[in-house]
Amino acid sequence: MNIQEYISSGVVESYVLGLLSAQERFEFEQFCETYPELKAARESFELAIEKQAMENALEAPAQVKERVWAAIQQKPAPKTSKIISMEPTSTKPRSFGWLAAASVVLFIVAGYFAYNYYNQNKELKTTNSDLQAKVNRNDSILNKMLEDQKMMMNPDVTVVNLVGTTPAKASANIYWDSTSADVYMVIKNMPKLPNGKQYQLWSIINGPGGQLQPNSLGLFDMGDDKKVILKMSNVKKADAFAITIEDKGNTGGPTLEQLQSMGKTKLQ
Amino acid sequence: MLSFNQLLEPKTKYNEEQLVVLLNEQNNDAFNYLYDNYSGALFTIINQIVPDKDTAGDVLQEVFVNIWRKINSYDPTKGRLFTWMLNIARNAAIDKVRSKGYRDNQKNQPIIEGENSGITMSSNPEVTDVGLKKILTKLNEESRKLIDLSYFQGFTHEEIAKMLGIPLGTVKTRIRTAIIQLRTMIQ
Numbered sequence: 237m238n239i240q241e242y243i244s245s246g247v248v249e250s251y252v253l254g255l256l257s258a259q260e261r262f263e264f265e266q267f268c269e270t271y272p273e274l275k276a277a278r279e280s281f282e283l284a285i286e287k288q289a290m291e292n293a294l295e296a297p298a299q300v301k302e303r304v305w306a307a308i309q310q311k312p313a314p315k316t317s318k319i320i321s322m323e324p325t326s327t328k329p330r331s332f333g334w335l336a337a338a339s340v341v342l343f344i345v346a347g348y349f350a351y352n353y354y355n356q357n358k359e360l361k362t363t364n365s366d367l368q369a370k371v372n373r374n375d376s377i378l379n380k381m382l383e384d385q386k387m388m389m390n391p392d393v394t395v396v397n398l399v400g401t402t403p404a405k406a407s408a409n410i411y412w413d414s415t416s417a418d419v420y421m422v423i424k425n426m427p428k429l430p431n432g433k434q435y436q437l438w439s440i441i442n443g444p445g446g447q448l449q450p451n452s453l454g455l456f457d458m459g460d461d462k463k464v465i466l467k468m469s470n471v472k473k474a475d476a477f478a479i480t481i482e483d484k485g486n487t488g489g490p491t492l493e494q495l496q497s498m499g500k501t502k503l504q
Numbered sequence: 505m506l507s508f509n510q511l512l513e514p515k516t517k518y519n520e521e522q523l524v525v526l527l528n529e530q531n532n533d534a535f536n537y538l539y540d541n542y543s544g545a546l547f548t549i550i551n552q553i554v555p556d557k558d559t560a561g562d563v564l565q566e567v568f569v570n571i572w573r574k575i576n577s578y579d580p581t582k583g584r585l586f587t588w589m590l591n592i593a594r595n596a597a598i599d600k601v602r603s604k605g606y607r608d609n610q611k612n613q614p615i616i617e618g619e620n621s622g623i624t625m626s627s628n629p630e631v632t633d634v635g636l637k638k639i640l641t642k643l644n645e646e647s648r649k650l651i652d653l654s655y656f657q658g659f660t661h662e663e664i665a666k667m668l669g670i671p672l673g674t675v676k677t678r679i680r681t682a683i684i685q686l687r688t689m690i691q
Binding site: 246249254268269281283285288289297304307 | 539543544545546547548549551557558560561564565568569572573581582583584586587590591594595636638639654655660661679680681683684686687690
C-alpha cells in the first residue's frame with residue numbers, strides 16, 4: 237500500500253471527525269499500528285481540530301455543571317484534603333499470658349491435625365495404588381475386547397457356525413478373515429474334558445476325489461478359566477472347520493470318530 | 505452543590521495523560537478540570553447541531569455524565585481524549601435531533617432550507633457560525649451540503665446517496681474532497 241496516498245486521501249480527517257464506516261475505522265486503526273506516519277498525521281489533525289474548537293468555544297450554559305455533578309451523585313472535589321491525625325498509640329504494657337496459653341493450645345491442635353492428616357494420607361496412598369492396579373487390569377481387558385470387537389466388525393471376516401454333532405452339543409463360531417487368514421474362535425458351548433484330553437480345531441479342504449485334507453489350527457483346553465475367544469493358527473483356504481477330541485498334545489491327524497462339531501465355510 | 509469559591513478556585517493544569525489516569529480513578533478534581541476546560545468547546549459542536557440553547561444544555565449535561573461513566577472505554581491508542589469527547593458530543597446531539605420528542609417540538613418552529621436543494625440544513629447559520637461551521641461557509645455549496653449532511657446531521661453515505669439521488673461512490677469521493685478542502689482551511 238502507498239501510505240502517503242492513503243494519508244492524503246482524506247481518510248485521516250474522516251476518521252477523526254467520525255465519518256468512517258466501522259470497517260474503514262477498523263482498517264485505519266490497524267494501519268496506525270503499522271505506519272507511524274499515519275498516526276502522526278492523525279494526531280496532527282486531531283490537534284488542529286482541538287485548537288480550532290477551543291478557540292471558538294462558546295460559553296456553556298451556567299447551570300449545566302451543577303446538574304452534571306448532581307447526576308453523577310458526586311460533589312465537586314473539596315478544596316483541602318481531610319487531615320488524618322497521627323496520634324501516638326497507647327504505650328501501656330499489655331499482658332501476654334493469654335497469648336502464651338493460646339499458642340500452646342494452637343500447637344497441640346496443629347499437632348493433632350498433622351497426625352490425622354498423615355494417617356489419612358497413608359490410607360489414601362494405599363487406596364490409590366489399589367485403584368491404579370484395578371484400572372490397569374480393566375484397561376488390558378478393555379483393549380482385548382476392543383481388538384475382538386474390531387475383528388468381528390471387519391467386513392472381510394466370514395463367520396462359520398460350528399454345530400454340535402454329538403449329544404454333548406459342543407458348538408463354536410469361527411471368525412475367519414479371508415484377507416489376513418486370521419482365525420478366531422468364539423466358544424459357545426464346550427463341555428469340560430477328562431484329564432489327558434484336549435479339543436483340536438481343524439480346517440478341512442475338500443480335496444480331489446472327495447479326499448478330505450485336514451490341517452490343524454491348534455489344540456485348546458476347556459478348563460475353569462476358559463477363554464471365550466481364542467486366536468487360532470492362520471489358514472488361507474478352508475472348505476470347513478471342525479473340532480475333535482484328541483489326546484493331549486496330539487501331533488497326528490484328526491480322530492474323526494471323536495468329531496464334536498463342524499461347519500462349512502460356504503453355504504451349499 | 506458547588507460554592508462560588510470552588511468555581512473561582514485557580515485550576516490545576518493537567519496534561520492529557522495525567523487527566524486520563526485520574527479520570528479513570530474517578531477523581532473529582534480532574535473531572536472538574538475537564539468540565540471547565542472542555543465544556544465550552546463541546547457545547548459549541550452540540551449547539552451547531554441542536555440550535556435551541558436549553559436543549560443543547562441538556563445534551564451537554566448528558567455528554568459529561570457519559571464521559572464520567574464511560575471513561576474506562578476510552579482507548580488512548582485510537583485518538584486523543586478531545587477527539588473521543590467531541591465524537592460523543594456530536595453523536596449525542598444527532599441522537600437528540602432525531603428523537604421523537606425533539607421532532608414533535610420542532611413542528612412549530614420555522615424550518616431553514618438549504619439553498620436550491622430542498623434539503624433541510626441542520627441549524628440556523630446566524631447563531632452558530634463559529635468554528636467548523638464558519639469554515640464550512642468557505643466551501644462551495646455542494647461540499648458544504650455534503651459535510652452538513654454527514655457531519656452535522658449524521659447521515660451515512662448510503663443515506664446521502666439515496667437522498668440526493670447520486671451514486672454511493674460519487675458521494676464518498678465528494679465527501680473526501682470536501683474534507684481535504686476543510687483540512688487545508690483548518691491547518
